[in-house]
Every structure is written in C-alpha cells, then in structure tokens.
Amino acid sequence: GQNIDQPTEMTATEGAIVQINCTYQTSGFNGLFWYQQHAGEAPTFLSYNVLDGLEEKGRFSSFLSRSKGYSYLLLKELQMKDSASYLCAVTSNTGKLIFGQGTTLQVKP
Amino acid sequence: DADVTQTPRNRITKTGKRIMLECSQTKGHDRMYWYRQDPGLGLRLIYYSFDVKDINKGEISDGYSVSRQAQAKFSLSLESAIPNQTALYFCATSDFGSGEPYNEQFFGPGTRLTVL
Secondary structure, three states, X not given: OOEEEOOOEXXXXXXXXXXXXXXXXXXXXXXXXXXXXXXXXXXXXXXEEOOOEEEEEOOEEEEEEOOOOEEEEEEOOOOHHHOEEEEXXXXXXXXXXXXXXXXXXXXXX | OOOEEEEOOEEEEOOOOOEEEEEEEOOOOOEEEEEEEEOOOEEXXXXXXXXXXXXXXXXXXXXXXXXXXEOOEEEEEEOOOOHHHOEEEEEEEEOOOOOXXXXXXXXXXXXXXXXX
C-alpha cells in the first residue's frame, strides 16, 4: 500500500526557520512534491524532488532521501504570508499523486 | 484567464438532489483528476482520466460518477447527494511526458459543496 505521514500542525515565529517533515511508503516511486495551500484556495506547486539531496528555491528548500522514504520542506525567514497548509505528495508509475493530510503552519509575529 | 476553471464555485443543495460539477482547462493537458478535501484528511482522489476514452476510479469513487466530454472538459456528478459529501472539490490537470517534474498537477480554484 501507500502511506504518507506529516505533522498536522506547526507554529513558528516570523523571521525564524521551520522544517516540515514527511515520511512515505510507496511502490514505484517517481518523485515527491510539496504544495502550498492557503485556506479555501487551490494548492500551488512549491518544489519537486526525484533524486536524493537538497533543492533550493529562494526561501524554500526541499530535501529527499529515497532510501529512508523521507523528505522535508525548509522555510527560511518566515513571513506572515507563509501561514498556510503544506502538502507532501508522492507520484508513482501509476501516474497518480498520493497526498499526505497536510501540515497547517501558523506564523506568529 | 485561469488555465483550469471550475463551475460552480459554491453550491448548496439538498439530500437526494443530482449535482454536476464542471471542470474546463486550456492547458492542453491529457490527464484530468477530481479530488475532494475534508478538514484533516488532505486531498483524496475520486476519479481520474488519462485521455478522453480513459476513466479510472480513485480511492473514494462510491457515490460519484464522471464524464470526460472532451480533452478540455471533465465533469463530476453526484447522482443523489448526501450530507457526508459536503466538502471542497478540486479538479486538476497534468501533462504526460513533458519531462520533470513528472506529473506536476495544476489545480482549479475549487467548488465548495454543501449538502443539507
């Protein structure tokens, strides 16, 4: 079967760094996505990892370890607008995306 | 103009009514998907279609049906709506074989459905 786990909620302070973890079990792994979703809005693409290592994109970075079934999303210099849900999703050779339940991040002043 | 559109954006209906949610895309993608989102449960796949003649059930297809009228249109129907189908529904598209990121999905704005 397929299973994706990520924390339900996290809280961090404006200007700080936060790391959101995701662990997964899946067959036919092809890559891992992180999406950002503000309340009531559509998910939007943040990052994609297919090989082990760190992908950096501005304030956001994403890491993947395929052997450990583990990824994290790192958000630096947090801003109030980063308050949102962050969805970890795994794609496989079935052509589908399997989503975790999402992590709701609250950034406080 | 938005690449993936959904109509209606909001709908309130009564138990037992038939409801159709529509999705259109101008991205030229072959693959289309319907998800529902409930608090604490993430996005769950209802149905998906890899081309006009292809329809597949997702993890929660009971109580739903779909129609792929054209490459650009994919509709979701609730034949007899029930209250536990109250949720936020998203349509998404992806392009097969366009390289990486493989199977990146692009989402419509969502339809908030309430069944009383």
